[in-house]
Amino acid sequence: MTVNLVGVAGSLRRGSFNSALLRVAAGAMPPDSALRIESIAGIPLYDADLESECGIPQAVARLKDAIAAADGLLLATPEYNNSLPGVAKNAIDWLSRPPADAARVFRGKPVALAGASPGGFGTVLSQNAWLPVFRTLGAELWAGGRLLVARAGSVFDANGEIADAATRDSLAKFLAGFVAQVRARKLAPKDL
Numbered sequence: 001m002t003v004n005l006v007g008v009a010g011s012l013r014r015g016s017f018n019s020a021l022l023r024v025a026a027g028a029m030p031p032d033s034a035l036r037i038e039s040i041a042g043i044p045l046y047d048a049d050l051e052s053e054c055g056i057p058q059a060v061a062r063l064k065d066a067i068a069a070a071d072g073l074l075l076a077t078p079e080y081n082n083s084l085p086g087v088a089k090n091a092i093d094w095l096s097r098p099p100a101d102a103a104r105v106f107r108g109k110p111v112a113l114a115g116a117s118p119g120g121f122g123t124v125l126s127q128n129a130w131l132p133v134f135r136t137l138g139a140e141l142w143a144g145g146r147l148l149v150a151r152a153g154s155v156f157d158a159n160g161e162i163a164d165a166a167t168r169d170s171l172a173k174f175l176a177g178f179v180a181q182v183r184a185r186k187l188a189p190k191d192l
């Protein structure tokens with residue numbers, strides 16, 4: 001049974017380390033699993049007037065459907081000012097609209113957090129800051145592993161590849177753990 005994950009980077013930057021991390025992850029998935037990369041590009045700033053006048057923007061509706069259809073979500077998050085980045089929180093806020101549709105997207109959805117930063121702590125504070133957000137949305141946060149890619153400037157090469165064997169190994173273990181959890185849940189779904 002194939003496990004299909006969707007990966008989203010919480011960055012809009014062309015040279016994003018977090019987008020690069022997802023691309024490497026997509027090529028390092030365990031057998032019988034796949035990671036499809038989606039984007040938060042094109043999502044406007046949340047504005048309740050915009051929502052009531054124009055409805056859910058197309059970029060939001062598309063991403064909602066992609067997450068709803070996936071077996072799990074991998075969020076590769078940057079860290080801004082020791083917390084989560086505003087553009088990514090804005091995207092998740094939009095994805096939770098309207099409230100009546102939020103459960104289709106997030107309730108019981110396995111979510112894993114990973115992140116890369118040029119600093120020494122690899123987004124640990126950002127990942128912590130996401131916890132109450134996904135708890136509020138009723139997602140199933142996977143706590144079986146952590147992927148904190150520190151010193152990203154030297155971990156990724158000019159092509160966005162990871163040469164460092166230890167980081168590649170950590171990524172492979174992280175993906176294997178999350179996929180195993182998602183697969184187990186898929187085989188024996190809980191009543192939610």
Ligand SMILES: Cc1cc2nc3c(=O)[nH]c(=O)nc-3n(C[C@H](O)[C@H](O)[C@H](O)COP(=O)(O)O)c2cc1C
Pocket residue numbers: 010011012013015016017018019078079080081082083116117118119120121122123
């Ligand atoms: C406003 C701002 C605040 C930042 N704060 C942090 C921080 O608290 N911790 C950290 O490790 N990096 C911080 N950074 C650096 C980001 O980790 C870095 O820009 C990273 O490349 C962003 O992720 P990306 O490469 O996926 O776009 C900050 C960057 C910006 C622009």
